Amino acid sequence: MSEARLQAFHPFLRLTALLDGIPPGSSPGPEGKPVLLHVGEPRNAPPDFVAEAIAEAAPGWSRYPPPRGDAAYRAAAVAWLERRYDLPEGFLDPERHILPLPGSREGLFFAAIVLAGAKNGPRTGRGEGKGAILMPNPAYHVYSGAAAAIGAEAVMVPATAETGFQPEYTGLDPAVLERAALAYLCSPANPQGAVAEAPRQAALIDCARTHGFVAAFDECYSEIYFDAPPPGALQLAAASGSLDQVLAFHSLSKRSSAAGLRCGFVAGDPELIGRLDQAFRFGGAGVPLPVLAAGTRLWQDEPHVVANRQRYRENFDVAERVLGNRFGARRPAGGFFLWLDVGDGEAAALKLWREAGIRVLPGAYMCGEEGDDSAPGAPYIRIALVDDPELTEAALGRLVEVLQ
Ligand SMILES: Cc1ncc(COP(=O)(O)O)c(C=O)c1O
Structure with a gap:
């Protein structure tokens, strides 16, 4: 297995390759920093x-x-x-x-x-x-x-x-x-x-x-x-x-x-x-x-897990309010991702980064090897709703402005 072949499967390496060298646009994030919605990594702290x-x-x-x-x-x-x-x-x-x-x-x-x-x-x-x-x-x-x-x-x-x-x-x-x-x-x-x-x-x-x-x-x-x-x-x-x-x-x-x-x-x-x-x-x-x-x-x-669920529920409430049914948005049964049909996920990821400093994952990158055209995720982007509801609201609002 060549290193290059393995890299061809790695969504974040592919995203880096896509956005490398492109300065992020003016972002709705704190102090104008890019908003990173591509990784499914919780942002709140575990219990003390x-x-x-x-x-x-x-x-x-x-x-x-x-x-x-x-x-x-x-x-x-x-x-x-x-x-x-x-x-x-x-x-x-x-x-x-x-x-x-x-x-x-x-x-x-x-x-x-x-x-x-x-x-x-x-x-x-x-x-x-x-x-x-x-x-x-x-x-x-x-x-x-x-x-x-x-x-x-x-x-x-x-x-x-x-x-x-x-x-x-x-x-x-x-x-x-x-x-x-x-x-x-x-x-x-x-x-x-x-x-x-x-x-x-x-x-x-x-x-x-x-x-x-x-x-x-x-x-x-x-x-x-x-x-x-x-x-x-x-x-x-x-x-x-x-x-x-x-x-x-x-x-x-x-x-x-x-x-x-x-x-x-x-x-x-x-x-x-x-x-x-x-x-x-x-x-x-x-x-x-x-x-x-x-x-x-x-x-x-269990109480900290109940609180965690509540946090994600609030984020999906925000998403519902801001997105409505644009891009086929729907509240999933579980997990913390939005899976949005934007037509061309890679083009949307590029545009969101370039124009709004928002980093999202093209759905095609979750569909196997680079160059494989059997990619049912290609029309989609994946968005991790792991930030607080305020930032989530600001980022999704900007996303709608840029993509619609
Ligand atoms: C579907 C899925 N499985 C497994 C993992 C791995 O998580 P961990 O190794 O932290 O348990 C992740 C992490 O993002 C995931 O999304």
């Missing part, structure tokens, strides 16, 4: 007790992170999953079903390396060779980057208005499903915020078991929602009475506005968790003990 927990656990800095974290963290993760998804007590075993991760990104990337390198896992037994990786199109770039990094076939499945902005894996050609080693499903989805409803998730789990691939559920936005809490894969696994072929990736980055903490976990099939654990023991950084101490406290606390 994070710093306190880290300070109290400071002796842990001299130790290497234990590969499976510590018992308190695993127990807090399981207790949260049981509460959140109403799981039967004892369905998850903290020793076998949980692997702490720095973030969902590391787990999602390693999953491709470890579980999709060959379609020859113990329960698949279907011969040699790289398995295909199924992913939504558009999607979080780490899925296609991971496939590119291991030289696996990336099967990009449209997640468009016609499909409810979620991919329809179960309708794929059975030959493709037989080739598949891994499928990523993101709910709520980045970039469109669509939730995969329970039947869709259950059907994917069934399909994964029938065809012998891993169903990797990216649930890092699971706590940012505006109506009912989105269903999760573990809930559906519990309903099926088994964790076979299911992995659910969770993180404190969005839920607790703690992206810099690097703290999350993957839960699911103990055999797959064991294989991931082994690989992380060779190539992973682990999660330091003081970080696990802070993470334990965060998984135990």
Whole structure:
């Protein structure tokens, strides 16, 4: 895999290349600084007790992170999953079903390396060779980057208005499903915020078991929602009475506005968790003990998560007021992105930067490799509503002036 090829998948490198050397226009941001709406990075601080927990656990800095974290963290993760998804007590075993991760990104990337390198896992037994990786199109770039990094076939499945902005894996050609080693499903989805409803998730789990691939559920936005809490894969696994072929990736980055903490976990099939654990023991950084101490406290606390949801709800209220139904704007079921149909996303991103100092992500950059013209995201831009409502209002107001 050449460095250039990997770069061709990276949306932010592509955005830098697009805007490089172009001075930002006069912006509605504080002191006229550019308004950065391209990155999905929370701008509010995590609760104060994070710093306190880290300070109290400071002796842990001299130790290497234990590969499976510590018992308190695993127990807090399981207790949260049981509460959140109403799981039967004892369905998850903290020793076998949980692997702490720095973030969902590391787990999602390693999953491709470890579980999709060959379609020859113990329960698949279907011969040699790289398995295909199924992913939504558009999607979080780490899925296609991971496939590119291991030289696996990336099967990009449209997640468009016609499909409810979620991919329809179960309708794929059975030959493709037989080739598949891994499928990523993101709910709520980045970039469109669509939730995969329970039947869709259950059907994917069934399909994964029938065809012998891993169903990797990216649930890092699971706590940012505006109506009912989105269903999760573990809930559906519990309903099926088994964790076979299911992995659910969770993180404190969005839920607790703690992206810099690097703290999350993957839960699911103990055999797959064991294989991931082994690989992380060779190539992973682990999660330091003081970080696990802070993470334990965060998984135990819900009020800060409720406040976070309220903050994003206010931003979408602002968006609704300022945008109306321009550019097909709609409040997503979850996540914190606006996904706007502006006709030509790349041209709009360039114009917004040049005329208003507003940085947004062209939808095409979430659709796989540069030069690939099968880009259902091309008419769109993605906007992260992570600033305070005042700046959000000013930026969206300016966006309307520039683009309409
Ligand atoms: C869809 C999706 N998955 C995973 C991640 C990774 O987040 P983290 O590694 O911080 O948990 C992100 C981050 O932006 C994301 O948008």
